[in-house]
Amino acid sequence: MSLVCLRDVTRTVTLPDGEDLHILRGVNLDVAEGEHVSIVGRSGTGKSTMLNIIGLLDAPTSGIYELDGVDTTRLGEGRRARMRGEDFGFVFQQFNIFSARTAAENVEVPLLYAPGPQLLRRRSIALDMLERVGLADRADSYPGEMSGGEQQRIAIARALVRRPRVILADEPTGALDPDTGRVVMALLEEVARESNAALIVITHDMAVAARAQRAYELYDGTLHEVEDASALTHRAEAGHSGDEAGARNAMPEPPPAPADDEGARSGEGVRTDEGTGTHEDEQASDPATPREVEQ
Numbered sequence: 001m002s003l004v005c006l007r008d009v010t011r012t013v014t015l016p017d018g019e020d021l022h023i024l025r026g027v028n029l030d031v032a033e034g035e036h037v038s039i040v041g042r043s044g045t046g047k048s049t050m051l052n053i054i055g056l057l058d059a060p061t062s063g064i065y066e067l068d069g070v071d072t073t074r075l076g077e078g079r080r081a082r083m084r085g086e087d088f089g090f091v092f093q094q095f096n097i098f099s100a101r102t103a104a105e106n107v108e109v110p111l112l113y114a115p116g117p118q119l120l121r122r123r124s125i126a127l128d129m130l131e132r133v134g135l136a137d138r139a140d141s142y143p144g145e146m147s148g149g150e151q152q153r154i155a156i157a158r159a160l161v162r163r164p165r166v167i168l169a170d171e172p173t174g175a176l177d178p179d180t181g182r183v184v185m186a187l188l189e190e191v192a193r194e195s196n197a198a199l200i201v202i203t204h205d206m207a208v209a210a211r212a213q214r215a216y217e218l219y220d221g222t223l224h225e226v227e228d229a230s231a232l233t234h235r236a237e238a239g240h241s242g243d244e245a246g247a248r249n250a251m252p253e254p255p256p257a258p259a260d261d262e263g264a265r266s267g268e269g270v271r272t273d274e275g276t277g278t279h280e281d282e283q284a285s286d287p288a289t290p291r292e293v294e295q
């Protein structure tokens with residue numbers, strides 16, 4: 001049985017002018033434990049919308065979403081929030097870590113909402129996790145003193161510290177140079193493999209997409225499996241092929257300046273990890289709040 005199972009999932013939002021926007025029109029997806037799946041697609045095709053549904057940040061308008069056989073659409077918000085914290089780890093393009101907290105303190109945050117033993121041992125669990133991502137000696141450093149790749153490793157440590165069953169990464173390498181991106185992806189894959197977690201990665205980078213066991217492209221509101229994921233790297237090297245299918249499949253445009261948009265979604269992820277918001281959480285989840293202001 002698949003861990004993540006979407007059947008004919010749709011998501012429609014009503015725009016201020018009263019028009020319905022059909023973002024997802026019938027998404028089907030099965031991801032098993034330990035599987036690594038990537039999703040590509042042009043900007044605005046609904047990738048983040050889909051990931052937010054999978055991460056229980058949003059609900060489908062119609063269709064079925066089962067997590068390990070449990071129909072999530074029938075659950076109350078309390079149970080959904082618990083599952084978000086326990087079963088999912090989120091990694092985002094803009095890292096979304098707290099600038100006023102050290103690396104170790106950032107990784108501890110999800111454990112503040114964990115059951116007693118984990119709560120009590122949060123420091124040593126966080127330090128173990130930091131060691132796992134190669135940052136043992138930076139535990140007391142603040143994000144501002146660290147490189148983008150290091151900050152993303154903190155975000156990965158934080159996402160994985162509660163051993164989630166599903167890791168959701170939305171453009172995890174989007175803010176990194178290609179070499180650092182490769183290192184971060186290799187790490188993400190390795191830690192996912194260790195805990196047999198499902199790894200679902202949204203990316204605009206075909207080389208990143210090709211690392212997965214299966215790749216999908218999202219267009220016209222539905223997912224289309226890319227038959228030969230390794231062909232994605234060739235596309236990335238070759239660029240646009242010119243014909244309609246080729247153009248659709250070629251590397252999508254990079255996302256527009258993501259500050260507000262990604263900040264909002266990332267904030268949701270952080271809030272998810274942390275349960276109900278504290279004052280600091282509110283600041284982190286407020287896309288209008290620059291990180292510096294957290295101090």
Ligand SMILES: Nc1ncnc2c1ncn2[C@@H]1O[C@H](COP(=O)(O)OP(=O)(O)OP(=O)(O)O)[C@@H](O)[C@H]1O
Nearest residue numbers: 013021023042043044045046047048049050255256
């Ligand atoms: N709550 C909402 N209200 C109105 N429109 C929305 C809402 N959520 C998403 N959209 C629109 O739905 C479309 C899909 O958005 P989404 O963020 O899922 O795209 P994406 O594929 O992740 O894009 P990108 O690659 O730029 O991150 C966009 O046109 C977006 O503006």
Ligand SMILES: [Mg+2]
Nearest residue numbers: 047048049170
């Ligand atoms: Mg997106």
